[in-house]
Amino acid sequence: MAVNLQSVLDNTLPAMGYELVDFELGANGLMRIFIDKEGGVTIDDCVEVSNHLTRLFMVEEIPYERLEVSSPGMDRLIKKPADFERFAGQKVRVKLRLPLPDRRRNLVGLLKGFIDECVVVDVDGEVLNLPLSQIDRVRLEPQF
Incomplete structure (x- = not known):
């Protein structure tokens, strides 16, 4: 692919008022694309983004067979440092690549933020x- 898809999406979606x-x-x-915006995403938002990206991908010659655009859902994936700050105070589920010394690999706790390249989570009173x-x-x- 001659064009970097990440770059195309990062440059296009914010200009439309959406977050990738x-x-x-x-x-x-x-190709599945998950978008969000302040106040949440509606079906009309997904249609608008899908129509825009369909035309853009044709112009940029980005290959795909089927495009799906949707909201991230209630169990939204958190990846960016800014998101760890944005969702601080909310309950999260963390899956680690390798287990902790006590053999835990899956954790559920309260997200406290993001400090020094670390995600800070309070799991049952243990930060x-x-x-x-x-x-x-x-x-x-x-x-719920």
Whole structure:
């Protein structure tokens, strides 16, 4: 691919009023793009972004077979340092690449923030500084 997809999305979506949460390139040419905006994403937002990106990808000659645009959902993936600050105070589920010394690899706790390349999480009263490089993924834990 001659054009960097990440760069195209990073330059396009904010200008439209959306945040790129994540994107996936799946089997059989499937491209999934997860967007967000203040107040949440509606079906009309997804349609608007999908139509715009369809035209843009044709111009930029970005290959894909099927495009899906959606909100990140209630269990939103958190990846960017700014997101760890934005969602501080909320409950998260953390999956580590390697287990902690006590053999825990999956944690649920209160997100405290992001300091010195570490995600800070309070797990049952124990504040853990988890290096971002050791984290597989962090998702918001939906509260009902």
